[in-house]
Amino acid sequence: MEGIFANLGIGFVEVFKLQAVTIAGMSMTLPFNILMCLIGVILGTLIGVLPGIGPVATIAMLLPVTFNLSPIAALIMLAGIYYGAQYGGSTSAILVNLPGESSSVVTCLDGYQMARRGRAGPALATAALASFFAGCVSTLIVAMFAPPLAEVALKFGPAEYFSLMVLGLVSAVVLAHGSLIKAIAMVILGLLLGLVGTDVNSGVLRFAFGISEMADGIGFVTVAMGMFGIAEIIGNLEQKEHREVFTDKVGHLWPTKDDFKRIIGPTLRGTALGSALGILPGGGALLASFGAYTLEKKVSKNAHEFGKGAIEGVAAPESANNAGAQTSFIPLLTLGIPSNAVMALMIGAMMIQGIAPGPQVMTERPQLFWGMIASMWVGNLMLVLLNLPMIGLWIKLLTVPYRILYPSILLFMAVGVFSISNQPFDCFLMALFGLLGYVCVKLECEPAPLILGFILGPLMEENLRRAMLLSRGDPFVFISPSKPISLGFLAASALLLIIIALPALRKKREEAFAAEEQA
């Protein structure tokens, strides 16, 4: 335990460090890292509140901005955007019944009902407090579990990495809507698209078709903006706008004594479940919030109130999604493997800064590693202190009509994508992936598994090649008893697939997604 606090101490020193910076020609001494954290959480909340733009698109847009920052300031700000978005997402879920953020989908169910009964204030406060509690606990969890995991990960060979990525992809498949086989196909399509560009081993240009801009492969930001950003805007434009904002009904914020009693249990359980699910590759905030809501519905004394404005139905998913958002940094920081699209962007940010993500980051750059973890706690505190008083401002934002928002979002996306290589070709690719994303939605093929496959494609190929080289072409190296970790990962993947394919559970899974669609 003492070691953890000593380490966190290093982190806090780093976060609050005064730095000489030059802004607009004036040099001054500022606690620059904490300032970046503040900007990150405010931007994140803003994005979370606005429906129709997620953290993936935001971080992608802001990636070029971070080029000029120090690595730690860049990562602190990007992390702030991610967990800030979890906070903001709940605000629009409660007040407009629109999830600003995919992980707030379940918060809509009870949060919006509370708002309709005139209890929007306590619902918002509950969401904020539950998130804060979860943020504190999961920061400690990251600090406790990251070092031992990184130590284990240092012993991983290519076979273990390959199997771990298989497990990650399988969990992404399990989380996807609809047909299992289509989700697997999307993962494989993603893996294939990830191979475009120069092959690291042989230097051969693959699938570039003589286009010089494709030599470095297709940018992840381009794919994510197209598949998520553009396709989502087109999808939103299909429906007529309909929003009912409870603006004047947010009176008193503070929950009653009875409310407090009712949210303690769900918050504790939500935090525990969220922290556990966040660590899984392919997991993170979304899965955590669904899991916590379902669990609470089962164990709560007030189960009959769920869906009609039960405060437990706000506390549980909100604590879980924040905990999950935070612990999903564990696989990133210890293994260098992204568990979702946001983490993939963080990897991109690290690589731009010249840091190879992986278990060695913790030992080689302790300031960066612990500074980032400490900043999460500070960021969470800032979110509670800032957001409860600022709710009025966020509500105003919610009344901005979509016909004003989407051209602005499009402009920012286009600027962000264009600035990656300063070539029009990237925007062309973004439009192409937008089209693919739109077609996929129409054919009910989820884009999320494709994105994860796209990120892991080159990594998987490289580790597969290395593992096969080391084993002299023996394909059983991945399941041999001499590699228990690899065997375990693959066994877990197989088990997950079998469980999901079982008829009884398949029905359950479909029910869960049906409930989500109604939300």
Add this chain to the structure above:
Amino acid sequence: MKIKSPRDFWAGLMFVTFGLFFLVVAQMNYQMGTAVRMGPGYFPTVLGGILAVLGAIVLVGSLAVEGPRVAKFHFRPLLFVLASSLAFAYLLKPLGLVLASAALIFISAYGGHEFKWKEVAILTAVLVVFAVVVFVKGLTLPFPICPDFIEICPIR
């Protein structure tokens, strides 16, 4: 043969096409290598093959089991949103940020349900100022502000 589930039929067809495309291109252009020393063609060939098989399963299933139709395509937002980002991309260098942004905003706004000239004009003015100040001045992105053919740019 009758297509019973159009949505799955087209999805399956899409996967088969992509799978075969990657498989054939990899086979024709890149070395396979062996399992021990995999060449650049190995992984794409295997994955392309798996994708084609999965697509074929979906395709066959769509002929056997009843399923939903493909949801309606809305071509207006689709075309205008895609066109607006392309317009921005290819106009930025010759015409500069101001005009390229205006083109993006006007074209994309035209793809929505309501198009009010006044509102879009105000939005354009606000966003153009924001873009110039934040992206070019603040973040020093190397974008031209004015068109190529104007010798002296009034905005500095």
